[in-house]
Amino acid sequence: MKLLESGVVSENRKHIISFIILAATLLLVFPLVFDIFRLNLVAKYLSLAFAAVGLVICWGHGGILSLGQGVFWGLGGYCLAAFLKLEAAVNIANEAGTDQIKALTTVGLPDFMDWNQITELPYIWYPFKSFPITLICVLIVPGIVAFIIGLAIFKRRVSGVYFAIITQALCWIMEILFVTRQGWTGGINGITDLRTCLGWDIRTQAAQYTLYFLTAGLLLAVILFSKKILSSKLGQLLVAIRDMEDRVRFSGYDVSNFKIFSFCLAAMISAVGGALFVLNVGFMSPKLVTIAPSIYMVIFCALGGRESLIGVVYGTLIVCFGRTYFSEQFPELWMFLMGGIFIVVTVACPKGLAGLFESHGAKALAFLKKFLKIENLASKDKKEVEA
Amino acid sequence: MSSTDYALYIENLTVSFDGFKAVDDVSIYVEKGTVHVVIGPNGAGKTTLLDLVCGKTKPTAGKIKFDDYDLTTMHEQDIVQAGVGRKFQTPSIYPSLTVFENLEVSYPKGRGVWGALGFKRDQEVIDRIHEVADMIYLSDKLQTPGELLSHGQKQWLEIGMLLIADLQMILLDEPVAGMSVVERKQTADLLRKISQNRSILVIEHDMNFVREIAHRVNVMHQGKVIAEGSMETVEKNEKVIEVYLGH
Ligand SMILES: Nc1ncnc2c1ncn2[C@@H]1O[C@H](COP(=O)(O)OP(=O)(O)OP(=O)(O)O)[C@@H](O)[C@H]1O
Ligand SMILES: [Mg+2]
Numbered sequence: 001m002k003l004l005e006s007g008v009v010s011e012n013r014k015h016i017i018s019f020i021i022l023a024a025t026l027l028l029v030f031p032l033v034f035d036i037f038r039l040n041l042v043a044k045y046l047s048l049a050f051a052a053v054g055l056v057i058c059w060g061h062g063g064i065l066s067l068g069q070g071v072f073w074g075l076g077g078y079c080l081a082a083f084l085k086l087e088a089a090v091n092i093a094n095e096a097g098t099d100q101i102k103a104l105t106t107v108g109l110p111d112f113m114d115w116n117q118i119t120e121l122p123y124i125w126y127p128f129k130s131f132p133i134t135l136i137c138v139l140i141v142p143g144i145v146a147f148i149i150g151l152a153i154f155k156r157r158v159s160g161v162y163f164a165i166i167t168q169a170l171c172w173i174m175e176i177l178f179v180t181r182q183g184w185t186g187g188i189n190g191i192t193d194l195r196t197c198l199g200w201d202i203r204t205q206a207a208q209y210t211l212y213f214l215t216a217g218l219l220l221a222v223i224l225f226s227k228k229i230l231s232s233k234l235g236q237l238l239v240a241i242r243d244m245e246d247r248v249r250f251s252g253y254d255v256s257n258f259k260i261f262s263f264c265l266a267a268m269i270s271a272v273g274g275a276l277f278v279l280n281v282g283f284m285s286p287k288l289v290t291i292a293p294s295i296y297m298v299i300f301c302a303l304g305g306r307e308s309l310i311g312v313v314y315g316t317l318i319v320c321f322g323r324t325y326f327s328e329q330f331p332e333l334w335m336f337l338m339g340g341i342f343i344v345v346t347v348a349c350p351k352g353l354a355g356l357f358e359s360h361g362a363k364a365l366a367f368l369k370k371f372l373k374i375e376n377l378a379s380k381d382k383k384e385v386e387a
Numbered sequence: 388m389s390s391t392d393y394a395l396y397i398e399n400l401t402v403s404f405d406g407f408k409a410v411d412d413v414s415i416y417v418e419k420g421t422v423h424v425v426i427g428p429n430g431a432g433k434t435t436l437l438d439l440v441c442g443k444t445k446p447t448a449g450k451i452k453f454d455d456y457d458l459t460t461m462h463e464q465d466i467v468q469a470g471v472g473r474k475f476q477t478p479s480i481y482p483s484l485t486v487f488e489n490l491e492v493s494y495p496k497g498r499g500v501w502g503a504l505g506f507k508r509d510q511e512v513i514d515r516i517h518e519v520a521d522m523i524y525l526s527d528k529l530q531t532p533g534e535l536l537s538h539g540q541k542q543w544l545e546i547g548m549l550l551i552a553d554l555q556m557i558l559l560d561e562p563v564a565g566m567s568v569v570e571r572k573q574t575a576d577l578l579r580k581i582s583q584n585r586s587i588l589v590i591e592h593d594m595n596f597v598r599e600i601a602h603r604v605n606v607m608h609q610g611k612v613i614a615e616g617s618m619e620t621v622e623k624n625e626k627v628i629e630v631y632l633g634h
Binding site: 229232233234236237239240243244246247248249250251252253254257258261 | 500504545
């Protein structure tokens with residue numbers, strides 16, 4: 001028993017070590033080696049990694065494949081963007097002086113509303129006048145949408161491919177909604193020209209540094225939080241439901257409640273990323289709420305290892321860097337490469353990079369040790385010869 | 388007969404799948420604290436009978452009563468919480484969880500979302516898991532992932548998951564399938580031990596095993612009960628010999 005328990009301990013230690021390596025990479029290595037332009041790019045990628053972390057919970061552990069995480073990510077983003085846009089509108093009015101601007105636009109109203117002949121702030125924008133309420137909305141709005149969908153679908157015991165298709169449809173509906181309700185959402189252009197947050201200019205280099213650390217720090221915090229949940233009995237139950245749903249149901253659990261919970265949690269985690277994205281780049285667009293980004297999020301997860309909270313961050317970074325570099329040079333090739341990677345990963349190593357690391361990490365480490373020893377010996381020999 | 392003698396009442400139970408009656412006017416009464424066995428050839432409707440009791444399938448007609456509960460109107464999870472649990476024909480355990488975790492997940496506390504989040508692995512839970520693991524001959528396998536167990540050990544583990552859930556009525560669908568002779572013997576001992584303070588309904592093919600454990604036997608054929616009684620009387624029944632024991 002003692003021996004076995006120590007096995008558990010070493011498993012824990014492995015998690016702690018890989019977490020520390022990730023934290024060091026994000027908080028030390030990247031800020032040291034990248035200039036602010038690249039670092040801002042990484043912050044953008046990391047904001048997408050939130051969606052991947054959410055997918056680890058609901059897909060990797062709970063077995064619920066959602067192809068609509070972009071929707072929740074986007075909702076979180078839109079909520080914060082709405083707040084920033086209102087602030088920008090008020091600022092513009094103040095800078096220009098009330099008298100001049102009155103003739104042109106309605107004071108304190110976002111510019112795109114003006115272009116759409118909206119003269120009064122729509123009621124659904126009211127919550128975004130307040131920063132604390134906005135922060136709550138960032139979590140609650142996607143949470144409620146996920147809850148309603150989960151309730152409607154999981155209570156009816158729809159799952160698997162059917163659920164995936166429904167979440168795809170959700171992306172499509174959201175995109176249409178956001179594009180067509182121009183007066184409320186900024187239409188196809190989205191919400192742009194976001195400059196300050198509570199008076200703090202988010203476009204300066206100093207601000208971008210701060211936002212990078214905010215993004216990386218929150219991502220690490222969310223990973224720890226998720227780890228805590230996945231190691232609880234609830235986490236075990238999610239895996240149990242994924243592998244043997246009927247057994248869980250006939251052990252006295254209402255399976256649908258657990259699915260709804262994990263789906264909502266994934267949505268809310270994803271939404272935090274969307275909000276951080278807005279801070280880092282200063283805009284939100286309906287293109288980011290659509291099918292393609294949602295599928296990318298699943299690919300981040302598949303590549304990084306869908307069961308690994310840490311693996312998916314690397315998965316996200318690799319795919320995003322790949323896209324940035326390859327897609328500019330060979331845009332068509334990139335799509336094939338992406339598809340190829342996805343197929344190879346799902347067929348050859350379903351546990352992704354994290355799985356590869358698990359199985360080959362030990363071997364690689366042993367090899368490295370041996371190699372280093374040889375190096376040491378070689379250098380010793382050299383020294384001896386020199387002596 | 389006084390009604391308190393029985394744990395489970397199955398009365399005139401019928402289920403029809405598009406006109407095909409998989410279970411047809413079946414009545415079975417399981418006495419408290421006994422092992423009751425249902426035998427019958429393939430496709431007789433035995434598994435369907437368990438599906439009906441545990442709420443997986445809704446009956447077309449008939450009644451199922453346990454204590455004061457009318458099981459036909461209840462949801463699956465409520466039936467379990469009332470005290471009736473079931474082992475599936477193909478052993479259903481959680482392959483990626485360890486034996487310890489398999490049992491822990493089945494512990495009857497923290498069954499809601501928030502309860503599961505706040506569930507603590509306290510000494511009481513650990514002790515109970517060790518106790519059950521001892522009974523099902525798996526105390527040295529606690530940290531083994533479920534998928535690495537042998538077929539027989541998986542069967543035991545699933546029985547253990549029912550034991551730890553503290554059920555008054557246990558339904559076992561072919562518990563010794565795929566077991567060695569020694570394992571069958573151990574399983575018979577286990578069932579005798581656990582039937583002392585609960586009732587068990589077993590579905591089985593292995594006659595020697597049935598002879599060893601059964602207090603009472605029902606024989607099913609084509610959805611109907613064709614014989615009932617002790618194993619000795621049932622074995623001598625001509626109809627039974629013809630449809631089942633004959634081959
Ligand atoms: N949901 C269903 N829809 C249609 N037919 C069904 C359904 N479930 C079971 N049946 C049919 O009912 C009959 C009884 O099946 P059941 O699985 O209960 O048999 P069994 O006695 O458990 O057999 P075995 O010994 O092979 O396990 C079979 O002919 C089966 O095809
Ligand atoms: Mg059967």
